[in-house]
Amino acid sequence: MTSDGGKGTGVADFGMVTRCGSKRHWSERGAFAPKARIDRSPHVSLKSIAREIGFYMAAPVIPPPLCDGERMSRDEFLRRWELLPGLKHAQLLDGIVYMASPVSAKHGTFHNDFVTWLGTYKARTPGCDGLTDATALMESDAPQPDIALRVLPSFGGQSRNEGAYLAGAPELIVEVAASSRARDLGPKSQLYLKAGVREYLSVLVEEERIIWRELYEDTWRDIASDGTGILRSRVFPGLWLDEPAMWRRDLAQVLDVLGQGMASAEYTAFAQSLAVRGHTAQPRDAETN
DSSP: OOOOOSSSEEEEOOOOEEEEEEEEEETOSSSOOOOEEEEOOTOOOHHHHHHHHHHHHHHHOOOOOOOOOOOOOOHHHHHHHHTTTTTOOOOEETTEEEEEOOOOOOHHHHHHHHHHHHHHHHHHHHTTEEEEEEOEETTTBBOOOOOEEEOGGOOOOOEEEEEEEESSSSSSSEEEEEETHHHHHHHHHHHHHHHTOOOOEETTTTTTTTEEEEEEEEEEEOOOTTTEEEEEOOTTTTOOEEEEHHHOHHHHHHHHHHHHHTTSHHHHHHHHHHHHHGGOOHHHHHOOO
């Protein structure tokens, strides 16, 4: 609270109003109200002053917002986000805040199908875990990948949990790109490369094209499909994707081809190696909390 040097009227500086779009928010200078003038003349009772202060202190407190395009540190980004429990989708890339845009039905449809595909693999493979829309602490940023598949830390995976968040790079990330195409192929791709994501799938829904890349000598290298349109992961043996079937929305065929991959000798060897690592692992739910 500031004073005017003992004169008859003082100024109480309880906060500052900032704007993000059409909304008004209090800044961190104060938590109660904008500058309020309080009469401190000798003829005003302490009771009336207290009542006036109480009015301003009762003003609603609105946390500082996250604004699209704003620059900030990851610590500040997370601090603000944790004050906004109703906000579910936001990310920090290259120190810039990106807010979610409306999601089309087509985007939502393919997002669901890829979750089913990866979820089926995860359900049958020891030591693997899947995540959707989970904030990840990568480098100095905080992306929110659409879908991720990882090997749990106690099974030898390269990511970890840090408080409530995923930290480090999961082995595989899928981004379903429609309105977010430029971001997913630009700053997100560079961040995932730098962080050490081993495979990255960009699902370009408007073009009906999948770009599947693997980390190779500090750069991305494309993984091509075979003559029948099937893509095969090199990080997760047996994770096969029938791309033509995915685009024609034949999820049964997608899962049939995945089953063929999981019946392969390479998948069997991979699953057995994970099971051996898991003998000394902590309980699965302890790692995913």
